Amino acid sequence: MVNNTLEKSEFETLSHFRYQLRRFLRVSEEIAQTADITHLQYLLLLHLKGFQGREWATVSELAERLQSQHHGAVSLISRCEKLGLVKRKQSKADRREVEVHLTPKGDEIVAKLARMHKDELLKLQGIFQVPGFAK
Template identity: 55%
Template sequence: MSRKPAAPQAALTKQDFEALSDFRYQLRRFLRFSEDAARAEGVTVQQYLLMLHIRGSADRNWASVGELAERLQAKQHGVVALVNRCEAAGLVSRKVNPDDRRVVQIHLLAKGERCLNRLAMLHRAELESLRNTFRVARITAFNDDGADRL
């Protein structure tokens, strides 16, 4: 689901543009790091994200294809193809939900858990190194009234 753009507010300042530019730059650096880390682990970024969203499912250790499609912001048929590739690589498995046979549960396998744990540790360390950069960008992106411009 996409949000409607916010109504135009006061004109942005040079400092606002600098903060937005720096935020996008740091975000892109993090995404490049993620791409390189996943590739070094022998998976794609999409495979890493699929495993992350399975493990990150609230209150359970599996996710449905529909939930994964939402988290990945992808079409369900694309997620099914991604699950197929992850299943072929021994990272995930499918199980029919015993409570609702229409729902297919996607579970991490041991190989997927190990891969995800290694990548998640690297990502957490990288995020820690960026923490102050993002904090500075966020502080400068506030109006005097506290409204977030980013």
């Protein structure tokens, strides 16, 4: 018989992790507000800038990264496009696909906000190991 009961210390660890995660997300929302954008708009910009191997992503790829429905990603992209943060281009490789690219304004904003997020993550590094960041 498998024992599925967690120890008190495991509950404490999970609780502490969720608390720190929620704290980071709250601070992230505040950081995004300094640039007059929402945290979801920041995440879209971040996923574009951080997409592995290229400087753009498709709508479907962004929906996956954001863990949202396709139509939700389209709406978010439209709002960012109206703010001049991103632009859409028809794919040259596959005319059915739309590529989403950062504009210079979007690139500037995501760089500034990512730096602020990195600083916040470094504060958490003493609590949790944050891979890929050096002090």
